[in-house]
Amino acid sequence: MKKIKRALSRVFFHLSRFFLRFLEATYVRLYMVYYLKLLKAYGITFTGTPRYISTKVKFDDFDQVELGERVVMSENVILLTHDYSLTTGLIAVNKEPKTDIAFIRPIKIRNNVFVGMNTIILPGTTINENVIIGAGSVLRGEIPADSIVVGNPAVVVGKLTDRVAKWEAILKDVNLKVD
Numbered sequence: 001m002k003k004i005k006r007a008l009s010r011v012f013f014h015l016s017r018f019f020l021r022f023l024e025a026t027y028v029r030l031y032m033v034y035y036l037k038l039l040k041a042y043g044i045t046f047t048g049t050p051r052y053i054s055t056k057v058k059f060d061d062f063d064q065v066e067l068g069e070r071v072v073m074s075e076n077v078i079l080l081t082h083d084y085s086l087t088t089g090l091i092a093v094n095k096e097p098k099t100d101i102a103f104i105r106p107i108k109i110r111n112n113v114f115v116g117m118n119t120i121i122l123p124g125t126t127i128n129e130n131v132i133i134g135a136g137s138v139l140r141g142e143i144p145a146d147s148i149v150v151g152n153p154a155v156v157v158g159k160l161t162d163r164v165a166k167w168e169a170i171l172k173d174v175n176l177k178v179d
Helices: 002-026 028-041 085-092 160-173
Strands: 065-067 107-109 113-115 131-133 147-151 154-158
Touching: 002 028, 131 160, 147 160, 154 160
Parallel strands: 065 107, 113 131, 131 147
Antiparallel strands: 147 154
């Protein structure tokens, strides 16, 4: 019965998200109002108001995710809160469990974080304040505040505050989109 309830709940979530895609494409601010309510109803903890979360973000276990103020998550970001490698390891040492078992670890994304497209955030990851995650990165562990992180595995390549100083020097010479 519990599995059926979970499956029906997931179906409702995906249907709701499907319809929200139309709003996402036209009225992003209004879309975020409704999407945040849906995510909160499914168990995500908010310590602030995220700026944007794509409908194409994949949440593993909603109740294991905490999001802060001004978080931006681009398309195809995956938040994994489970790790079934435990089962594989036990089998390798001839201690096969009766069924698959996994570690469950929460993901915390603090304030003012931008997560680029196709990023994978692994179980137990904490991304601290003022961080940019480059597209396609794979993160695990503690990501320090005021950093720019890229790659697989993700590594810190610089300080966000240093990069902003460089950006400010070229602002008058580039095209900008202002939301």
